[in-house]
Amino acid sequence: MNPNWHGTLIRHLLLLITGCLFIGLISGYYGWSLVVGLGLYLGWTLKQLLRLHDWLRNHQPDEAPPDGYGLWGEVFDSIYHLQRRDQRVRGRLQAVIDRVQESTAALKDAVVMLDSHGDLEWWNRAAETLLGLKTPQDSGQPVSNLVRHPRFKEYFDNGNYAEPLEIPSPVNDHLRIQLYITRYGNNEHLMLVRDVTRLHHLEQMRKDFIANVSHELRTPLTVICGYLETLLDNVDDVNPRWKRPLSQMQQQGERMQTLLNDLLLLAKLEATDYPSDNQPVPIDALLRSIKGDAQALSGQRNQTITLDIDTHVALKGSEAELRSAFSNLVFNAVKYTPDGGTIRIRWWADHLGAHLSVQDSGVGIDNKHLPRLTERFYRVDSSRNASTGGTGLGLAIVKHVLLRHHGHLDISSVLGHGSTFTCQFDPVQVIKPRISASVS
Structure with a gap:
């Protein structure tokens, strides 16, 4: 549209009024000439508005606006130019969308777009192969x-x-897929799906190898340890010089048996996703039993072990697996807390779920080690672990047990001020939390 359309409109009106006055001068009816002229102009303007309204309601996507002349011709021309510009912009956007769709269609990984309710909006060809989605x-x-x-x-x-x-x-x-979901926009979801069958087979081979080797080593090791124990029981009948070597051999044999037992337990935990005996577990009785074992392990070290329990909170799961995880945390606290130190065990529930924390006043752990503590065989201080008989698998067992019980492990520690290990369980695992009570 002409940027000086205000001036053009005024000129048109002046020409109309001048023409009406000229006709009035000839006819002698100035008033009627103005009324008739302005009425005709208003009628023409209303007609153009109706043409524009009809086009806006009924036009096809690429249909040009109606022709016109004068001021309305400029209006229709401006709409036409806006329409052409919008078409060019939409064309560029469509080209970008087509390019993105072509590139995602070439991916071997599936890409699925979901709305905020989880309904399917768009997916690439790989999603049809991996998930069986059908278009449209x-x-x-x-x-x-x-x-x-x-x-x-x-x-x-x-x-x-x-x-x-x-x-x-x-x-x-026979195919194993791995799904990643990311939220974006107005709580919509982008889901990426990857074929991890080969990695799954390699991982399964590793698990089977460890389990089979552990089983095969268990029998000969049991025989060796049995004979060593027999020799030590009758050490007076053999050369006294053999007493120290036999004791060391027995100690290392027991260490190997503990390692094999932990490896077999990990293999069992990894074999299934959920505990086979998923029953209500009375955590209060379980923790009292573990506390008694911890006090026996502490012996004459004068450590103070306290228990703070919400007695009305139970947990769904496997009692044997939970005992293994909780006792690992408590026994670690006993091992790495100096004589006269304190260990606090606490069990409670809130709106976030159930929680078990084991807090000690031990030597603490440097922050750089915390992300890797649950890895198999990872050791912060190998000499310290050797002196306490650790296998490096305890926290890995804790991690797998918690994953099977919809939980995770949080670790916080300060060097020289002790550590706190907290098991967090989702509300779905908690059974009827009621009024809290404390037991020491």
């Missing part, structure tokens, strides 16, 4: 209706996507 009939369907694995539904509804989820493919049970 699956569009708008809830993703949980198409990926029916119970762990996926639980994972998606939980909303905690910090860690990926690995499940069998809904298309082929």
